[in-house]
Amino acid sequence: MAVLVFAESDNGVYKKSSFEIVSYGKTLATSLGTSCIAVSIGNAGTENLGNYGADKHIHVSDASVQNFNPQVYAKALNKVATDNGAHTIVISQTYSGKSIAPLLAIKQNAALATGLVSLPEIEGDRFRVKKTCFSSKAIAHVSLTNPKRVITLIPNSYQINITDSEVAKEDFSCGISESDVNTTITATNKVTGKVVLTEAELVVSAGRGLKGPVNWNLVEDLADALGAATACSKPVSDMEWRPHSEHVGQTGITIKPNLYMAFGISGAIQHLAGVGSSKVICVINTDPEAPFFKAADYGIVGDAFEVLPKLTKRVKEIKGVA
Ligand code: FAD
16 A cells, blocks of 8 residues: 655656655655655656655666657556555646546556645545646545545645655566557657746746737746746637747646736636636736736736836846846
């Protein structure tokens, strides 16, 4: 009986959400009176996962797991979970995590709950989770009655806890061969933004109100001053003003930064589906009736072309880089 967490990496670097998930898994394991096993696969990061709460670190080192493949990763995690008697498996709700979790739940014959935003409530056999639903418009409280569960946690939902304990990385072969890998990667397009949008704590986003791609230097200047990632609405990426990798919303990426700043975005329900769980939302729009103001913590009725440079200037002054 153990809690197993999947610590995801991107090209030899752990994702920030992996540290969150290990800290989350440790707290969960403690409340269940068991241990937390972190699993890394393939070209993993180098940090010691014991520092984030792992009691054990198993590294799947088969040669055929170097490239991400949901079927293969689910198979590897299934093997580690079964061999180590894990009853609860925690995965980050990232692109990769979302594709692995249901496959793994079927293999484990486990309950599946996705999109968690906090620790479960545990009382005796009761395991009650709080999860987002209806494109993050509502929160559902769900009791998982199956003693085996796979749960996914939305990145940026749990604080990373750093400890001074360390664990040794144990290499493990899942016996996965080339014949298990049924897809071939022919090309990879890497997002090259300075701050990765899915991991960003601060996001500066803009919509059609910015009038055209030539004005995005104003958005990038503020993002650079803040150390934020840039995002955009769907029409902006449809018109190729910005790359699709910046498109947030129902049909784009779902994010949960600490601060989401929206310039010239109306706040359609499909946009809010991807950003509505942000901790603080700040909306800048010329139209006082723009629907986004209803979801905002702070709002400025104003012209993005005036507000953006003023904010950038002020941020630089505060940071002493004016
Ligand atoms: P607009 O609706 O044109 O709004 C522009 C805003 O800018 C207005 O509120 C205006 O008042 C303001 N403005 C204008 N000039 C200025 C200025 N100088 N300064 C400040 N403000 C200014 N949209 C998404 O974003 N993400 C999705 O994932 C998504 N998925 C969709 C899925 C479906 C099935 C459908 C039907 C739609 C989807 N949409 C999505 C589209 C969505 O419905 C909206 O059409 C879209 O979000 C509007 O983008 P926008 O706010 O940039 O543009």
